[in-house]
Amino acid sequence: MVTPKLYRQTVCGLMLVFFAVMASTAQRDAAKATAAIRAGRLIDVRTGRVTANVYITIANDRIMGIADFVPADIPMIDLSKYTVLPGLIDCHAHVLGNQKDQSSASGLRMSSAQKALWGVHNLQTWLDHGFTALRDAGEDDLGYAQLALRTSIEKGLIRGPRMVSAGNFVSVNGGHGDADVLAPDQQLPRRPNIADTVDDVSSSVRRDIKYGADWIKLMATGGVMDPISDYRVEELSEQQMARAVEVAHRAGKKVMAHAEGAEGIKAAVRAGVDSIEHGTVMDEEGASLMEQRGTWLVPTLFCFQHDLQTGLSQGRDPVSFAKGVAIVKEQGPAFHRALAHHLKIAYGVDDDADFVSKEFAALVSGGMTPIDALRAATMNGAQLLGRYGEIGTIEPGKYADIVAVDGDPLADITVMEKVVFVMKGGEVYKKAPQ
Numbered sequence: 027m028v029t030p031k032l033y034r035q036t037v038c039g040l041m042l043v044f045f046a047v048m049a050s051t052a053q054r055d056a057a058k059a060t061a062a063i064r065a066g067r068l069i070d071v072r073t074g075r076v077t078a079n080v081y082i083t084i085a086n087d088r089i090m091g092i093a094d095f096v097p098a099d100i101p102m103i104d105l106s107k108y109t110v111l112p113g114l115i116d117c118h119a120h121v122l123g124n125q126k127d128q129s130s131a132s133g134l135r136m137s138s139a140q141k142a143l144w145g146v147h148n149l150q151t152w153l154d155h156g157f158t159a160l161r162d163a164g165e166d167d168l169g170y171a172q173l174a175l176r177t178s179i180e181k182g183l184i185r186g187p188r189m190v191s192a193g194n195f196v197s198v199n200g201g202h203g204d205a206d207v208l209a210p211d212q213q214l215p216r217r218p219n220i221a222d223t224v225d226d227v228s229s230s231v232r233r234d235i236k237y238g239a240d241w242i243k244l245m246a247t248g249g250v251m252d253p254i255s256d257y258r259v260e261e262l263s264e265q266q267m268a269r270a271v272e273v274a275h276r277a278g279k280k281v282m283a284h285a286e287g288a289e290g291i292k293a294a295v296r297a298g299v300d301s302i303e304h305g306t307v308m309d310e311e312g313a314s315l316m317e318q319r320g321t322w323l324v325p326t327l328f329c330f331q332h333d334l335q336t337g338l339s340q341g342r343d344p345v346s347f348a349k350g351v352a353i354v355k356e357q358g359p360a361f362h363r364a365l366a367h368h369l370k371i372a373y374g375v376d377d378d379a380d381f382v383s384k385e386f387a388a389l390v391s392g393g394m395t396p397i398d399a400l401r402a403a404t405m406n407g408a409q410l411l412g413r414y415g416e417i418g419t420i421e422p423g424k425y426a427d428i429v430a431v432d433g434d435p436l437a438d439i440t441v442m443e444k445v446v447f448v449m450k451g452g453e454v455y456k457k458a459p460q
């Protein structure tokens with residue numbers, strides 16, 4: 027006869043057996059590493075700690091853990107000669123087109139399809155330099171080829187970094203994002219992202235969202251690379267930018283603002299944008315405002331310095347080059363203000379993909395510590411992209427996006443220019459020399 031007491035004991039016993047079986051299955055699954063990396067040195071970007079001779083275990087596309095020892099039967103990637111870091115993140119990329127053609131007509135001479143094919147090529151360069159994720163900071167392409175590239179990477183049709191992307195530049199007529207730089211009697215049809223009123227902004231933003239943009243890119247001020255705008259001048263009004271933020275945030279999208287001149291930076295921050303791009307002429311008040319609001323800064327220091335080296339050699343318009351010579355004097359003091367106010371800073375290049383690693387040295391010579399430069403390009407970038415749960419550090423459960431360099435970037439940041447090993451999602455894209 028089964029008494030209530032015996033019944034209770036039996037049920038409890040069976041439950042214990044059940045949980046014991048579950049626990050041992052979990053242990054067995056945890057032991058199922060598909061690969062391991064032997065790291066000579068591992069930089070934990072979050073704490074700044076460096077550990078020597080450790081193993082990173084990987085299960086398929088994810089990081090399982092960090093261990094002092096792994097069983098001999100797990101396939102081993104030997105990076106014992108190298109320093110291992112999380113995959114890098116570029117938060118200000120433009121992936122389309124021939125990045126070595128700086129003429130203001132370059133975009134007009136190329137079809138969307140051709141720009142996309144250049145994009146496929148350019149994306150390999152980002153990967154090859156260790157950039158396993160990037161944010162496209164907007165394009166001038168009515169076909170949204172950048173969004174097609176992003177989706178094609180997700181679907182595995184092409185290889186490339188994980189990508190989030192802005193749509194087309196939202197700009198005032200005659201502003202930094204107006205691709206029509208022709209004479210008044212030769213003008214192009216008006217683009218859908220040209221916005222001169224608050225309601226125009228709603229339509230442009232909704233159009234970008236309709237076609238799949240993750241971010242909205244606003245031109246808050248004039249810029250440098252075009253031959254018509256003035257980088258000191260605010261272009262979109264604060265009301266226009268506030269509308270963009272309202273419409274984008276309601277749809278769960280974020281807003282980035284190209285902003286060089288001091289007034290446009292402050293208007294964009296007050297309007298509630300998520301990140302300021304460049305911030306080249308940021309004043310003290312603008313830096314305090316960003317600190318109070320927690321607005322991100324993507325400073326893109328190197329591209330302005332690089333422009334002085336390339337000069338007119340890549341088809342650049344002399345009017346645009348003169349602006350480049352003038353603005354570069356502003357960036358040092360502005361970046362010091364940003365550092366003094368402890369702004370949240372993410373790494374962004376805004377240049378030809380061949381030079382994607384050069385921003386590290388520019389950040390450090392601008393006054394940032396090497397560990398903060400590494401953070402800008404890893405965990406900070408992941409936070410700005412809203413993907414910190416999945417990328418940006420080497421921690422259990424995150425994607426196995428891992429790179430290695432030859433040397434110690436904390437002692438010499440330029441070693442980041444020679445990434446020798448690249449893994450994205452557990453797949454090796456670049457093998458380290460043994």
Ligand SMILES: [Zn+2]
Nearest residue numbers: 118120163376
């Ligand atoms: Zn840009």
